[in-house]
Amino acid sequence: MEVIICPSYDEMSVRAAQEVAVVLNTKPNAVLGLATGSTPLALYKELVRLHKDEGLDFSQVTTFNLDEYVCLNPTHEQSYHYFMQEHLFQHINIPPESIHIPSGTTRNHVAFCDWYENRIKECGGIDIQILGIGSDGHIAFNEPGSSLGSRTRIKTLAKVTIDDNARFFKKAEDVPIYAITMGVGTILEARKLLLVANGDGKAGAVAQAIEGPVTSMITASALQLHPDSVIYIDEAASASLKMCDYYRWIQDNKPGAPKPE
């Protein structure tokens, strides 16, 4: 697990976007796993800039989003369908048929979740999965107690997540309490995991995920089990880590690190 501490949110986002661009430039038909939330906004802005200014091509890319609220239809402003259109898809050259987001309106959750899992496999598996982290340590909507082997399913959101997300809705009561989410087991099958986190509100969860035990109580700690995971954080989100000097030393001295003149 690589931990990269960046001086600012903007630098964190640009460097994380470069990780995605490297995958897409190496494999133009890559399968990209996407996340929503406030954290990846600048990462998506940078991907859009790379597309517009530097020709980053999405024409052969397939995407899978991590999750969607149950009961919000795609035109609802707080649905993740809407978020993705707004912040990424309408600005890049991805064919609409290559986009996958869990359905918030399916009546048959079990069948839908099975189909989603199978569709990821049919497309060859996810090459790089972007992740945020909740203040309760969740990845996607895998709330504390979610099995580290869990698959795509309907999940009841934790109270803390509902409270965290209430800022996007008119009233706290409007936040849906169910979501369809990829499971931790589904996420761990991606070839590379890229987690981004910023701000002091995430410092505790980040420290538990990176330096705490692997536990279903902090589902982001499952990244410790993955052979190729990279975590980009800003200074504020690094505040509770004990080994910051070590992570910086590794970044400065790893093979291929730029040497000072």
Ligand code: PGA
């Ligand atoms: P945020 O959400 O980026 O809006 O903080 C992250 C998450 O809950 O995964």
